[in-house]
Amino acid sequence: MCGIVGYVGPQSALDVVVAGLKRLEYRGYDSAGVAVLADGGLAAAKKAGKLVNLEKELVDRPLPAGTTGLGHTRWATHGAPTDVNAHPHLDNAGRVAVVHNGIIENFALLRAELAERGHVLASDTDTEVVAHLLAEEFAVTADLAEAMRLVCRRLDGAFTLVAVHADEPDVVVGARRNSPLVVGVGEGEAFLASDVAAFIAHTRSAIELGQDQVVELRRDGVTVTGFDGRPADVRSYHVDWDASAAEKGGYDYFMLKEIAEQPKAVADTLLGRIDASGSLRLDELRISAAELREVDKIVVVACGTAFHAGMIAKYAIEHWTRIPCEVELASEFRYRDPILDPRTLVIAISQSGETMDTLMALRHAREQGSKVLAICNTNGSTIPRESDAVLYTHAGPEVAVASTKAFLTQLVACYLVALYLGQVRGTKWGDEIHVVIRDLSQISRAVERVLGTMEPVRKLARSLADKNTVLFLGRHVGYPVALEGALKLKELAYMHAEGFAAGELKHGPIALIEEDLPVVVVAPSPRARSVLHDKIVSNIQEIRARGARTIVIAEEGDEAVAPYADHLIRIPATPTLLQPLVATVPLQVFACELATARGNEVDQPRNLAKSVTVE
Numbered sequence: 001m002c003g004i005v006g007y008v009g010p011q012s013a014l015d016v017v018v019a020g021l022k023r024l025e026y027r028g029y030d031s032a033g034v035a036v037l038a039d040g041g042l043a044a045a046k047k048a049g050k051l052v053n054l055e056k057e058l059v060d061r062p063l064p065a066g067t068t069g070l071g072h073t074r075w076a077t078h079g080a081p082t083d084v085n086a087h088p089h090l091d092n093a094g095r096v097a098v099v100h101n102g103i104i105e106n107f108a109l110l111r112a113e114l115a116e117r118g119h120v121l122a123s124d125t126d127t128e129v130v131a132h133l134l135a136e137e138f139a140v141t142a143d144l145a146e147a148m149r150l151v152c153r154r155l156d157g158a159f160t161l162v163a164v165h166a167d168e169p170d171v172v173v174g175a176r177r178n179s180p181l182v183v184g185v186g187e188g189e190a191f192l193a194s195d196v197a198a199f200i201a202h203t204r205s206a207i208e209l210g211q212d213q214v215v216e217l218r219r220d221g222v223t224v225t226g227f228d229g230r231p232a233d234v235r236s237y238h239v240d241w242d243a244s245a246a247e248k249g250g251y252d253y254f255m256l257k258e259i260a261e262q263p264k265a266v267a268d269t270l271l272g273r274i275d276a277s278g279s280l281r282l283d284e285l286r287i288s289a290a291e292l293r294e295v296d297k298i299v300v301v302a303c304g305t306a307f308h309a310g311m312i313a314k315y316a317i318e319h320w321t322r323i324p325c326e327v328e329l330a331s332e333f334r335y336r337d338p339i340l341d342p343r344t345l346v347i348a349i350s351q352s353g354e355t356m357d358t359l360m361a362l363r364h365a366r367e368q369g370s371k372v373l374a375i376c377n378t379n380g381s382t383i384p385r386e387s388d389a390v391l392y393t394h395a396g397p398e399v400a401v402a403s404t405k406a407f408l409t410q411l412v413a414c415y416l417v418a419l420y421l422g423q424v425r426g427t428k429w430g431d432e433i434h435v436v437i438r439d440l441s442q443i444s445r446a447v448e449r450v451l452g453t454m455e456p457v458r459k460l461a462r463s464l465a466d467k468n469t470v471l472f473l474g475r476h477v478g479y480p481v482a483l484e485g486a487l488k489l490k491e492l493a494y495m496h497a498e499g500f501a502a503g504e505l506k507h508g509p510i511a512l513i514e515e516d517l518p519v520v521v522v523a524p525s526p527r528a529r530s531v532l533h534d535k536i537v538s539n540i541q542e543i544r545a546r547g548a549r550t551i552v553i554a555e556e557g558d559e560a561v562a563p564y565a566d567h568l569i570r571i572p573a574t575p576t577l578l579q580p581l582v583a584t585v586p587l588q589v590f591a592c593e594l595a596t597a598r599g600n601e602v603d604q605p606r607n608l609a610k611s612v613t614v615e
């Protein structure tokens with residue numbers, strides 16, 4: 001996921017841009033570069049590797065001082081992560097610089113046409129064609145914004161572009177189709193960035209750019225049009241994440257900070273959505289009660305951790321609303337020719353709001369006439385903008401690639417949607433809803449309690465640092481929790497980890513059990529559905545009898561599991577459907593500690609990006 005920063009104003013463009021790129025490092029990248037307009041010309045520097053390499057280059061070969069510029073951190077798609085392929089890309093005359101996030105699908109044809117017209121392209125990237133096309137159009141228009149509009153109309157694919165031209169030293173131009181781009185408006189200065197984290201140290205006044213829009217930044221203002229040149233309506237908003245919120249706050253890793261923020265994130269996601277009488281108030285949904293009463297099927301589409309949230313949501317939705325609910329991997333959804341119609345409500349869950357697989361799934365659903373409700377953590381991002389309605393989670397910036405607080409708040413948001421559907425459709429009485437809301441209101445404290453008892457989990461994790469495999473088992477809502485625990489271990493500790501429905505053990509996976517193999521078991525509450533609990537106790541006995549090292553997550557007071565648990569991790573007693581909110585936390589801590597014990601980079605695990613904006 002590339003990072004983009006553009007700036008025009010009174011400050012040193014280089015200082016603002018490099019600092020902004022540092023705030024975007026979490027997005028994952030493998031090269032970086034900057035360009036500055038100064039003395040009637042344009043100067044650029046770019047290097048493969050991390051930002052420190054670029055900063056060293058800037059010390060060895062300083063750029064001239066300028067107050068207009070742009071920068072980029074690249075996560076390679078077309079072309080290896082080399083100096084030449086790093087952004088920005090320039091035209092042959094060195095008068096235009098452009099940076100890009102996304103994929104230009106027709107770049108090969110454009111590249112061939114440019115070569116026929118005498119352009120010499122130096123890199124293997126799709127982006128470079130844009131620099132040459134902008135140079136051609138600018139030679140006619142002498143207006144970079146107009147040149148950008150003309151070029152964008154010739155591009156296919158997903159792209160966010162930011163460009164400068166030496167002949168317009170006080171202008172930065174941006175364009176977006178599918179990939180994220182936000183504008184920051186300051187006093188006599190303006191910013192462009194992939195994410196507000198890049199400029200919230202300077203301004204919290206932001207403008208979200210819509211699909212197929214071009215923005216022209218000048219010191220005294222911002223102009224937004226469509227690709228057709230017509231003025232565009234834009235929405236300004238206040239970024240309530242302050243600069244420190246995106247810092248580590250004293251923790252070694254963003255992930256540790258974000259795990260610790262979960263009680264507040266859960267509480268914040270409930271804020272303002274429950275009225276004084278204890279009923280739900282989700283006016284923000286923008287789907288009428290009448291429309292919700294017409295819904296006869298729900299399909300959840302998401303990826304990764306968000307998909308696991310959707311799996312848990314299914315249990316609550318079906319139990320509280322009696323509406324059939326399917327949960328689909330977004331990357332598979334539209335290729336299986338799903339059956340959708342106006343009475344199908346599609347719920348797209350995404351922390352970043354930019355996951356291309358999920359975006360393309362919701363587009364497919366809307367083309368089939370279904371309404372789409374986004375559950376998202378990033379205000380103004382593409383997925384909520386392209387949905388019929390959105391319920392924002394209020395987890396605050398989640399910087400670590402491994403999703404933690406976003407997951408818990410996705411669950412809270414899913415519960416709220418399920419309860420609201422039950423409320424408007426009359427499948428849940430008001431007093432029943434009040435009970436669930438009361439239980440939800442207590443989760444924040446329950447998570448706080450779990451966080452206070454994690455030292456044995458950290459100690460256990462460190463003792464397993466030399467293991468190659470950990471299995472995870474669960475039943476009912478504990479099964480998606482097992483999958484989430486396995487995903488966390490894979491993406492952080494680079495260990496083989498696999499989650500199973502415990503009932504599936506005897507159908508194959510039990511052959512994996514061997515002496516001292518660590519197996520984490522998420523035990524359901526014995527209070528609600530004792531049959532489920534009895535079966536999981538049997539599962540624990542079966543694997544222990546075959547030598548497994550049993551690590552059992554069970555609620556306080558559940559003594560039936562104790563004789564078969566080599567390690568017992570206690571969580572507060574919670575209603576069955578809400579148990580994932582507390583049972584997941586030890587698994588997050590476990591994975592993070594194990595990754596640390598193995599010397600891994602926790603916040604930016606290898607090969608991963610925070611937001612996957614390519615299919």
Ligand code: AGP
Pocket residue numbers: 303304305306349350351352353354355358401402403404491610611612
């Ligand atoms: C989870 O820890 C991963 N970072 C990944 O699976 C993530 O949940 C997935 O890519 C979906 O991202 P989104 O929520 O931003 O759409």
